[in-house]
Amino acid sequence: MSIRKRLILSNIAMILIPVISLFLIEIVIGYILFVAFQGNMDEVNVNSFMQIRFTAIGGVLILTNGLLTYYVSKSIIQPISKLSTAARRISTGDLEYSVKSDKKDELGELSNNFENMRLQLKEAEKAQEAYEKNRQELIAQISHDLKTPLTSIKGYVQGIQDGVANTPEKLEHYTETIYQTANDMNELIDELFLYSKLDLQQEKLQFEEVDLYAFFVDFIEEMSFFLEKKNGKANLSAEKAENYIVHADREKIRRVVLNIIQNSMKYMKEEPQKIQVSLENSENEVVVEIKDNGSGIDEADIPFIFNNFYRTDASRNSETGGSGLGLSIVKKIIQAHGGTVWAKSQLHKGSSIYFTLKKAV
CATH class of the missing domain: 1.10.287.130 (Signal transduction histidine kinase, dimerisation/phosphotransfer (DHp) domain)
Known part of the structure; x- marks a missing residue:
């Protein structure tokens, strides 16, 4: 019940309860006195009747107002006091004091909003700690x-x-x-x-309509020159008649693909080296898969390969170590495009890096 309704009902009760009580008192006392004195009431008895009557009315008024005031004030003051305590503790950095409420009134709503704020501050504090550790x-x-x-x-x-x-x-x-x-x-x-x-989201993206089929045809033609030196090859698997036009920054997507392929080539020791690019259409996006025949990634490493400076090669040597930022940059660029990126791999069977791009409207 809302505080407004509670106050209105309380005020109504402060009027109705004394009136009803007065009516009942009149009946009960009148009946008792009439029976006790058998209808013969002198001036003394009348005065006694009036004194009892006013005393009872006063008691009812005091009791009614006291109880209703206590109930209403308790239902308002207690939540406010709890919110005040929470605000004081939060101001000192204590985010563990919960003010969650199951009440359906305005103060209950305020308490739950305050609780949501507390939880968001707690999450922000955890994020800040993680950010500081990462920094x-x-x-x-x-x-x-x-x-x-x-x-x-x-x-x-x-x-x-x-x-x-x-x-x-x-x-x-x-x-x-x-x-x-x-x-x-x-x-x-x-x-x-x-x-x-x-x-820091300070890199501006130059969005345009990019036909991924034509984009990868050109890119693979360039890659083939380098792969031929190692008896390798790159292929594109896609339906030419399909629509692969996406809304993207061409140069940034080129950087994404280049970083993925450079990362793959570091771990492709056996010849021939093979890169397979596949395009798959969905209703609102295009899924790109870049697959290699390298040494693969251990299952325990897969969730971390897009973290900055993470290397599956613990030796961090110059041949396979790289900067450790290549796939981190891939993730940042794809996220800036509103897409997602993930990996699948098996040791000694190669790896696949997937990413999605939104279709041009």
Whole structure:
């Protein structure tokens, strides 16, 4: 019952109960006195009757008003007091004090809204803790991935300065290694910059209508040149007559596909290397599958491969380690497009990366 209805009924009861009580008191006392004195009432008896009458009426009024006031005030003051306590505890950082209410009045609704706010603050606090932990891990990982190549560069430069590279061949090897290491650092910094912009939603997407069938025909033609060197090949599986036009940023989707394929190629040791791209239509989106014949991913690693800096290769070597941001960037870009990304894999049987893109209206 709402507080408004409760107050109205309380006021009505404060009027009706005394009136009804007065009526009943008049009847009961009148009957008792009439029977007791057999209808012969002198002035003293009349005065006694009036005193009893007014005393009873006063008692009824006091009792009625007291009980109704106590009931109404209790039903209002207790929830307000609980909300006040909750607000005070939340202000000190204590988010464990629940004010959930099963009452159907305005204060019950207010308490439940306050409870929802408390739960949201609690979730926000957990998210902030996770974000802070992730930030600290990110800084540690960036420090590691930048320090390692810097140490390598310093070592080779020191070798040149000390005359270790005393032949043209050694000097060329040292300078080539320094250049390649510096180039790897530059790529890492570029990926860090892109990842941070995507994470902060500061990377603007240039949406347009993209025909994924034509897009992958061109992309696979480019990829075939590199795969042929390793006796490999790339294929596209799709129905040419189907509609694969999506609303997307062409360059960002190119980055997604390139990152996935580069990640796949690091783990395809046996020849021939095979990349299979498949397109599947649904009512509102296109599902893209990029499958390889690499070494596969352990089932325990699959839920984490899209996390930043996660590597299935614990050695973090330069051959397979990479920056650890490739698939994280893939996830960020696809999410920015309103799509989803996931993976399926079996050890020694290859891996498949899937992502969805919304169809152009």
